Amino acid sequence: MIKKEIFDIAEYVPGKSIEEIVSAYGLEPTSIIKLGSNENPLGPSPKAIQALVNVASYANIYPSADAIELREALSKYTGFPVSNLIASGPGMDGLLDGVCRLVIERGDEVIIPTPTFAYYELPARACGGKPVFVRRNQDFSIDPEKILEAASGRTKIIFLCSPNNPSGNLLPENDLRKILENTTALVFVDEAYVEFADRNLAGLVREYDNLVVGRTFSKVFGLAGLRLGYGIMPEWLAKEYIRAATPFSVSLPALKAGVAALSDTEHRKKSIDLARKGREYLKEKIPFKVYPSQSNFVLVDVAPLKAKVVTQNLMKKGIIVRSCDSFRDAGDNFIRVTVGTPEQNEIIVRTFEAVKNEV
Numbered sequence: 001m002i003k004k005e006i007f008d009i010a011e012y013v014p015g016k017s018i019e020e021i022v023s024a025y026g027l028e029p030t031s032i033i034k035l036g037s038n039e040n041p042l043g044p045s046p047k048a049i050q051a052l053v054n055v056a057s058y059a060n061i062y063p064s065a066d067a068i069e070l071r072e073a074l075s076k077y078t079g080f081p082v083s084n085l086i087a088s089g090p091g092m093d094g095l096l097d098g099v100c101r102l103v104i105e106r107g108d109e110v111i112i113p114t115p116t117f118a119y120y121e122l123p124a125r126a127c128g129g130k131p132v133f134v135r136r137n138q139d140f141s142i143d144p145e146k147i148l149e150a151a152s153g154r155t156k157i158i159f160l161c162s163p164n165n166p167s168g169n170l171l172p173e174n175d176l177r178k179i180l181e182n183t184t185a186l187v188f189v190d191e192a193y194v195e196f197a198d199r200n201l202a203g204l205v206r207e208y209d210n211l212v213v214g215r216t217f218s219k220v221f222g223l224a225g226l227r228l229g230y231g232i233m234p235e236w237l238a239k240e241y242i243r244a245a246t247p248f249s250v251s252l253p254a255l256k257a258g259v260a261a262l263s264d265t266e267h268r269k270k271s272i273d274l275a276r277k278g279r280e281y282l283k284e285k286i287p288f289k290v291y292p293s294q295s296n297f298v299l300v301d302v303a304p305l306k307a308k309v310v311t312q313n314l315m316k317k318g319i320i321v322r323s324c325d326s327f328r329d330a331g332d333n334f335i336r337v338t339v340g341t342p343e344q345n346e347i348i349v350r351t352f353e354a355v356k357n358e359v
């Protein structure tokens, strides 16, 4: 009964959980440092926590179908009118699902510059789409010409990630313009980490009618467990999106916590500051080549050592980081490390040193 496209979907590999490490190595749960999934080490905003407590006894009530309260708060935060904003659950992943479901028919194509975030190909394949992978340059930048050459009459979406996961580099505005101006496909720019960066690309939604920008509450806002995201898109597309989307996809707790998190400028600033300082510290101190990052993680090249081996040795010592060998076209020498608190970062550096000497 299962559609044949589904069998082409490789299983999504998430970062390791604390429970997995506890059972694999018999460590104390409280001693484990989890920096493999780019979560916020400060936790959620205290205002979001209070909003969750306050909303608990209303769990029997449906949320608003159009998440208008949250979209109004997002309007203030982004400067876009609510007509350009879609709130999505579960997470930005839900927005990716919604956009794919809207435009991809069996036999259509999507373009994915690798290595990058692994989820894009899942909803595309589930809709019968075929991913076309284009390798990034050595420094992880994209070549707009190569991407445009890979496009065909059946290309429906081009996925671009800025800052890119796992490499941390930004997409230059001119590269994006070049692609937008030379394709009729939708261009989906994933800005999951944009608050940690020096620039964003959302302003271009005002100029181009084929640009969608995806954002999330999972990273800087520390609400990954609530599964809340949003999209900034042209009004014509937002109207159609609502037609095909799951109603009430944003749960009431997610909606209330999202509004509260947006109001907590102090927590957001603290989170950004922590990531910016920490990534410089890690870049300087980790005893391997570390790439410059515009995000809350850094990419470490452990060559000639294998990422899997180093990751496992770090894990035995209670540190969870992400080996990138499961990322398509990333090779087997890269590890992604989430920036932690200053204390955690010191431990990370010390443990990397120890593992380097042992392996």
Ligand SMILES: *Cc1c(COP(=O)(O)O)cnc(C)c1O
Pocket: 038, 090, 091, 092, 093, 094, 117, 161, 164, 165, 190, 192, 215, 216, 217, 218, 224, 227, 228, 229
């Ligand atoms: C974490 C992440 C997302 C997913 O965000 P959710 O809102 O948690 O679904 C999307 N894109 C990138 C690049 C990410 O790293």
